[in-house]
Amino acid sequence: MKAGFVNIFGRPNAGKSTLLNALIGEKMAIVSSKVQTTRHRIKAFLNKPGEYQVIFSDTPGIIDPKYKLHERMMDSVKSALEDADVALLIVDANENFEEVDAIFQALRLKVPSIVVLNKIDEAANGKTAQAEAFFTGKPYCRQLIKISALQKVHLNKLLDAVMSLLPEGQPFYSEDDLSDLPTKFFVGEMVREKIYQLFGDEIPYHTAVMVNEFKEKESLVKIQADIIVNRETQKAIIIGDKGSMIKQIGMMARKDIEAFIQQKVFLELFVKVRPKWRDNDLQLKEYGYK
Structure with a gap:
């Protein structure tokens, strides 16, 4: 082995x-x-x-x-x-x-x-x-x-x-697992990926995604996540005219998440402004950058 x-x-x-x-x-x-x-x-x-x-x-x-x-x-x-x-x-x-x-x-x-x-x-x-x-x-x-x-x-x-x-040795993790990271992490990443796909050069680097809720119900999984940005102008861009862009992020991310967890998903996204979060130790820790 x-x-x-x-x-x-x-x-x-x-x-x-x-x-x-x-x-x-x-x-x-x-x-x-x-x-x-x-x-x-x-x-x-x-x-x-x-x-x-x-x-x-x-x-x-x-x-x-x-x-x-x-x-x-x-x-x-x-x-x-x-x-x-x-x-x-x-x-x-x-x-x-x-x-x-x-x-x-x-x-x-x-x-x-x-x-x-x-x-x-x-x-x-x-x-x-x-x-x-x-x-x-x-x-x-x-x-x-x-x-x-x-x-x-x-x-x-x-x-x-x-x-x-590769050295010889026994498995470090269960052979049924694909990763040591929780499903919530991958959900947040899939939302973040859509921001990279849909927006120009600057916006993706100013955003983080925090999954606050991941509740498995009988017929579906309810997920609520915040998209974190630096400035109000970025928030307006992410939301888009009459909510068009955030709706698109949600639709595209939901499709990938459902394929990943093999369950129906209800995804709710909010945009929050946290100035200079990329240089704030407490906020970085909160958003999973430890």
Whole structure:
């Protein structure tokens, strides 16, 4: 039996969340074309009873913190560095390899690492060969695997490489579980994802979602959540003309939540203004950024 922590590191938008979802076969992490979508460390379990339990962790993209929120995000990266048995260092095939290398060197990894060259289906001419030449031989690179997380190309090859490095041991979690995070967390993330999909560059980075109520009734699950913003003008944008935008967020999120929990959902959303919440320790803790 093999069991261990396989943690995914990389720059924003390298495809960490897409890779986690593809490996698990479930939508565990929200995905957006915008950078810094992932704010938490999200653990998801790949189980084959009697053979292995791989605890994959998606981590926030590595950035220079500008707010206390960013500092919390980078704390998640640090905690993932501490308990990793294997590290997956994910690189967008079209990225600047020198800059990525500087980040990977700075991680000072003490565990075996696989460089995962992602988005090979979108790679510019010769970029995959350049990446192979560049990363192979780096002190942190035990092996380089070329994949497309979105197209699910070469994922079995990546899993085989992971298994070869995973230590022997007993499962850390129940083999029936998919994650150690509560359903409420994933519900909040699905609402937040719709904000990333529906609004321009600024709004998503100023919002948080707090699920206040998750009540399972006979015929449905009643959920009430607050969308937190910095300013009144942002509140007006989120609500939209005659409530059109918040209605759209609710409809889209409800569809995903119902698919996730396999039950009918009644979703109620409110928008609340909390100025400078991204730099407020108490509010960050309240919204789950510990």
